[in-house]
Amino acid sequence: MKLTYKFRLYPNKDQEKKLLFTLDRCRFVYNKLLEELNKQEKIDRKKLQHSIVKLKEKYKELKEVYSKVLQYEHYRLFSNLRALSRLKLNGKKVGKLRFKGKGWFKTFTYNQSGFKLIETNKRLDLLHLSKIGNIKIRIHKKVKGKIKQITIKHCSSKKWYACITAEIKEKITRSNNSKKVGIDLGLDNFIYDSSGNKIKHPKILDKSLKKLSKEQRRLSRKKKKSKNRKKQRIKVARVYERTVNQRNDFLHKLSRCYVKGYGFIALEKLNIKGMVKNRYLSKSIVDASWSKFIQFIQYKAENAGVEVIKIDPKNTTINCSNCGSKVFKKLYNRIHKCKCGLEIDRDYNSAINILNIGQGLSKFTPVKIEPLRELTKVPASSVVEAGSPLRSLRVVHLPISYI
Numbered sequence: 581m582k583l584t585y586k587f588r589l590y591p592n593k594d595q596e597k598k599l600l601f602t603l604d605r606c607r608f609v610y611n612k613l614l615e616e617l618n619k620q621e622k623i624d625r626k627k628l629q630h631s632i633v634k635l636k637e638k639y640k641e642l643k644e645v646y647s648k649v650l651q652y653e654h655y656r657l658f659s660n661l662r663a664l665s666r667l668k669l670n671g672k673k674v675g676k677l678r679f680k681g682k683g684w685f686k687t688f689t690y691n692q693s694g695f696k697l698i699e700t701n702k703r704l705d706l707l708h709l710s711k712i713g714n715i716k717i718r719i720h721k722k723v724k725g726k727i728k729q730i731t732i733k734h735c736s737s738k739k740w741y742a743c744i745t746a747e748i749k750e751k752i753t754r755s756n757n758s759k760k761v762g763i764d765l766g767l768d769n770f771i772y773d774s775s776g777n778k779i780k781h782p783k784i785l786d787k788s789l790k791k792l793s794k795e796q797r798r799l800s801r802k803k804k805k806s807k808n809r810k811k812q813r814i815k816v817a818r819v820y821e822r823t824v825n826q827r828n829d830f831l832h833k834l835s836r837c838y839v840k841g842y843g844f845i846a847l848e849k850l851n852i853k854g855m856v857k858n859r860y861l862s863k864s865i866v867d868a869s870w871s872k873f874i875q876f877i878q879y880k881a882e883n884a885g886v887e888v889i890k891i892d893p894k895n896t897t898i899n900c901s902n903c904g905s906k907v908f909k910k911l912y913n914r915i916h917k918c919k920c921g922l923e924i925d926r927d928y929n930s931a932i933n934i935l936n937i938g939q940g941l942s943k944f945t946p947v948k949i950e951p952l953r954e955l956t957k958v959p960a961s962s963v964v965e966a967g968s969p970l971r972s973l974r975v976v977h978l979p980i981s982y983i
Contacts (some may be wrong), residue, residue: 762935846938
């Protein structure tokens, strides 16, 4: 099993120059390899890889970059080719690989060797990168396992990050937690689960939209290719980055709560690409980041031995969770009322249906839950505002080590 950790780097001016130089030389090698690949009638990987040696002889500045870093660009090129071929097999219309222009190359990778983490017992540790030096790094979480590779990333906000990939040789045992939950994702309530907990949509983008609009207007007034425009572009990028970080923080904490609190989780398999076509709700759907939340739950559950089932959401809102009869309702009808006497929130009804269907698909013996037969008033302790703790799961604010 492999885990990837992301840590902030703090290079000085000389180190930043070397990092930018390495990034640009990697871009140069990638473009040269792509140029050579386009000339080949029949793809020869070995010949293409050997061409890196010839490039180093012709362009002496390439010797200032660690050899494995340049070799990784050969792997990156064929990795991109494989991704294109997979898209083509899935019926997508794809073109050829493009050359990378200046500013469109964000990462380079040290694979297997050329790096070392140095502990200083201070706030900032050191990351040694061959031919660059010892860069200050903030290790906020202990790296488990053997480090296999380190990817250095340069963001639009001019910040540097190290993505450390480590291999762990541990067997994952199934969680002993017998609690089960079904989760309904929405826009008014981000989550309504089968236990009666609901969490309001945080609407991260709406909160930062005023500042973002202000910075973008300032950017539009700057003269093109001027230094002031470059400075303003960084400010806009940092507003975006802060918005993304706030959203990821919310999703990480929420997904960790559910993985720690339950041993079985049932989710909807949503067609988000189709849902985004609704121009009235597209911004809210994109801001919700349901796909990312599901992804966070899945990888955290895999490491914790928790079972996650994704089910088809068709008719989960319409079907009555008590008698199974269909109760058609429009979007503004928020209460599910059935002839059998069941009267509950429509999202709560959907969450119960998701859990029941998920248990039927589970590898383990399901236990069907019985919904309440009257309108359920969720207690105040179960209603969670955005950013507040999920009290029913007994988690207040998760430390960074859990993320």
